[in-house]
Amino acid sequence: MTTPDTVAELIARSNRLGSDPRNTNFAGGNTSAKGTGTDPVTGQDVDLLWVKGSGGDLGTLTEQGLAVLRLDRMRALVDVYPGVEREDEMVAAFDYCLHGKGGAAPSIDTAMHGLVDAAHVDHLHPDSGIALATAADGESLTQKIFGDRVVWVPWRRPGFQLGLDIAEIKRSNPQAIGCILGGHGITAWGDTSEQAEANSLQIIRTAEEFIAANGRDQPFGAELPGYRALPESDRRAKAAALAPFLRGLASTDKAQVGHFTDTPAVLEFLAAAEHPRLAALGTSCPDHFLRTKVKPLVLDLPADTSVEECKDRLTELHEAYREDYRAYYERYASADSPAMRGADPAIILIPGVGMFSYGKDKQTARVAGEFYLNAINVMRGAEAVSTYAPIDESEKFRIEYWALEEAKLQRMPKPKPLATRIALVTGAASGIGKAIATRLAAEGACVVIADLDAGKAQAAAQEIGGSDVAIGIAADVTDEAAVQAAVDATVLAFGGVDIVVNNAGLSLSKSLLDTTAADWDLQHNVMARGSFLVSKAAARALIDQKLGGDIIYISSKNSVFAGPNNIAYSATKADQAHQVRLLAAELGEYGVKVNGINPDGVVRGSGIFAGGWGAKRAAVYGVAEEDLGEFYAQRTLLKREVLPENIANAAFALCTSDFSHTTGLHVPVDAGVAAAFLR
Template identity: 80%
Template sequence: MSATRPHRTAETDQETTMADSVIDDLIKRSNTLGADPRNTNFAGGNTSAAGTRTDPVTGQPVELLWVKGSGGDLGTLTEDGLAVLRLDRLHALVDVYPGEEREDEMVAAFDHCLFGKGGAAPSIDTAMHGLVRAAHVDHLHPDSGIALATAADGEKLTRECFGDRVVWVPWRRPGFQLGLDIAAIAEENPQAIGAVLGGHGITAWADTSEQCQANSLEIIRTAEAFLAERGRPEPFGPALEGYGALPEEQRRERAAALAPVIRGLASTDHPQVGRFTDSDVVLDFLAAAEHPRLAALGTSCPDHFLRTKVRPMVLDLPADAPLEDAVARLRELHEEYRAEYRAYYERHATPDSPAMRGADPAIVLVPGVGMFSFGKDAKTARVAGEFYVNAINVMRGAEAVSTYRPIEESEKFRIEYWALEEAKLARMPEPKPLATRVALVTGAASGIGKAIATRLAAEGACVVVADLDAGKAADAAAELGSNDVAVGVSCDVSDAVAVAAAFAEAALAFGGVDLVVNNAGLSISKPLLETTERDWDLQHDVMAKGSFLVSREAARLMSAQGLGGDIVYIASKNAVFAGPNNIAYSSVKADQAHQVRLLAAELGSEGIRVNGVNPDGVVRGSGIFAGGWGAQRAKVYGVPEEELGAFYAKRTILGREVLPEHVANAVFALTAGELSHTTGLHIPVDAGVAAAFLR
């Protein structure tokens, strides 16, 4: 029995080249549109392109749709982020569509339309792209477009703004039926270049990628100009006395004081990372008289409220209210918010609804100060804040020309607790061991501190790299990733004001601190008679006093959060081992070791665990050894400096050299959860030095 194998032809090669060109143009268009926040929000919207490619099974050309997959971001989209579907099969779904009551089944049906391996997972908006009879389709969430979409008389305003060039599509939850609606309206209005989707966003289409991009931008820029020309000057109403922005220094000081309190409240159900924003957009909104009414209405676009929750929590006190009054009122409002959210869930939940995911706010607004946003990591928290800024812009535009009217609360619930949304959450990867934890590491720009910061970041923590040298701290943080992963701060640990400032920066960057590593240090090796008072004072200032100041500020902030925490001291085997020519360094390490025991006993009632790590000499990669300590110790032991690491290794039971990464491993072991009932412990990381065994 024989079979005819499909073979490549010049025509096949031409189809492949054309398909590659279609994909290239789609990626370029997507990145261009997604790079400008006026066009769409992060991870919001979809783009698509249709083209032809040879089916490797039949050798025949097949019409395909490339469309941004679920969860991707247009600004950073690559080909791997595209779902690839057969258009003939996608169109055939129209004949088997069971109706709106069962349209969730259609998302699973998309999998049966995939071409080859299919690429990324198809999103709920795939039907919109596949059913509109145009080769190129954009669906975007521009603030200007959503402002018209959420205006009380949005349909009328859309006609006034665009004439018949852009049509109105009434609100419908994203899905197959919405795709059918848009396709029908596009068919009935051949002159139209796109549509405003009630309560949601815009869609544009064209026969070429270039024209589709031009149509999208025409809709967005025309809407912007319409709102600017027609809008009234104070869409949020007059200024509210006492609610204006505080001066910047005072504002940020107050934000840093409130951040751990608010983060603790927002983490009642699940630990959260925070983000602070005091942009003019936020401050102007909170200074105006209508902000309580508008905030209570919540956001409208599904991409917005899925990240910001149905509505924010808003402090109802003037900006200069006493701090203790603000804290007390925030606690009261949080209880009210949780009760209201539970009532919202119970009003709309059905027996098939997923369980309530958490009743804490994702957005907290403080007049005169700014906005605190929360999420499972810093990026999610940042994006939630960005989405609420989008929502403020939308409210401004809608109120400027009409009245802001978001979609009904029941519709928001249908999307927030959609089975498809629950399935998307279930597909998320398991969080890393230190996810949601914020770590501050002193002396973290080099050596042991840098290795610890690197390990903690790799395990999911947000890291504050604190170091005396601000430039080196910033560089070390940048090596760990974006400022969603790490930030660098300058910190002289011997200066109480500088320590408080470093913790304030941590609170503004990530909402607070959960894990502190006292690592900053230096060493001067001299015999007793050559050790000066300055030698003694310098080492005690940095390591004994510095650890005390850092731990005190950590305890203050952790107590405000109410989430417990970890404090780890990088002490030394010298804390228990008596060696020659080392009186100042060994004494201060013994001081640090006893601070561990004292603070473990004192802070346990706050859920704060205090432990220590006792390394032996870490030569390679160590800032202390490179700064002269290595030469001094080599002289004491009578070995060349380049052989000091090997010398230390030979005197250990295991015969192994200790590296910065080994100390980082011990810090991770103490803080990752497996030793959750351990406090007051010192872990030796010395490859076995019998004289330093703990007793």
């Protein structure tokens, strides 16, 4: 078979298998194909292995995500294999088997794919397959369900020896289409790509059908009184009230981003009598517990318990969890084990409410939750037909603190300056607000774009990077309930909030005599009242998290400079400027910094100027509207036009560690207006 056909078929098969969550979890499992390629040096044909590289995802796999190895060299490693105690050395040896530039980094499962004598191999983590793999009598169930077509493989840590074991099973069982890997997943093979895929799906669907037909009712036990899911509105309100506090707990060792889910499967699990026992047993598949930790933190209170009572109990449970994790580490760590990475939970389960999951960014947090949902499905299947019996705790530790896993973590790129930080920016669908949101996201923050126009906010969020980076929401900052809803949406989307940018604004350029009370009220409601409401609602979350934070006011040069025909706008900007001082004095004890930015003359890209303000200011100064930006530039000391990106630069700088000791500051971004110098 030619190389293009082999690779194209492998990619297509991988994408089909990986796009269905019944077949494997995100970034879990791997697929491979063997075929012929051309040696770039000799021009001769060579036998090659294409296999999904380390860290890739089957559902979105492309050719760039494949590792490519010389099959003869890889199989020659059998002759130099030093044994299971030193098998980690074999991963480094894969680098000497690469073909050409090698493609992606080979994964730990590469040996399985190269040593099994089949042209196409799939290793997957389906919930149904892992349910059998973690059943107490999984071996007998496998024989009962599949006969000799699928072979049971006792638990073995992924690596070269597991590859040898499965290769021997394939040789000894020519009738077999695959195997169940105890505690882990499935492997299937075929002479063609179509046959391998069909065999994988046959194992997965047969296991699903057996569990469905033979599983007992209520595998998680009867419903616990008081643990039934709260009504949706009450559930999400309680989740929003708890989210910042929980994120603070989960970030004790290192700041985390959060994700919330209240899917029926999670709520059903938490309402059942057996959930404390099962949760304590922890997850089994290595892909699961590497992302979820060995077990979750579970609140042991009924669904209708008050938020404050929940917080008190969670504080106790969190300390117990940390002590338990430290004890787990100390039980199994050796002199050469990596240092403990942190004792906080990655999964927190709240009966009646749902699941909170945590990670270094939104995607990691979301995927951790998806993996625990996989684990719940596995527990359900195993308990339905047997008893859930995950791998031993000592084996979990061996993988969690595996030198190869540590090496993978050390290869991760250095986090961006605002990684793990969550920003709420008002008036962010255009102009200065959008520029700030874009810059914060580019520097690693998760961003909530709040704007009166939900459609524009969502479009801006999509442009910035999608739901793992930014979301867009509707928010009228003059409405207290709407402001609280915006903060709730922020903490439910990303776990909490760290940066608040009060940017929403408008302006009406009128003289004193032409300014109506309605004009005055409108501008004060949006900017002075709106900033107050947003800061107040966000401050509750910031204080609850105990992680500090930043509140930034986009004020104006006009807050200190008196100009004509501008009384309502300038007065409300002065109000905002003094809010900065007042809140800096009040919130400092919580580690929250409050600073302001005073722009001037931001014409290009400005929603305010485009809304008629520009034409009126141009008329006041006697210049054409299209020349207003240049007019403003020429009246500055630096003779530079101020752009939205310049304001965004200042907002970013104020949020960095470089300004960790700065609060109550007003930063002029006006290219130098001497009359607006702060005194």
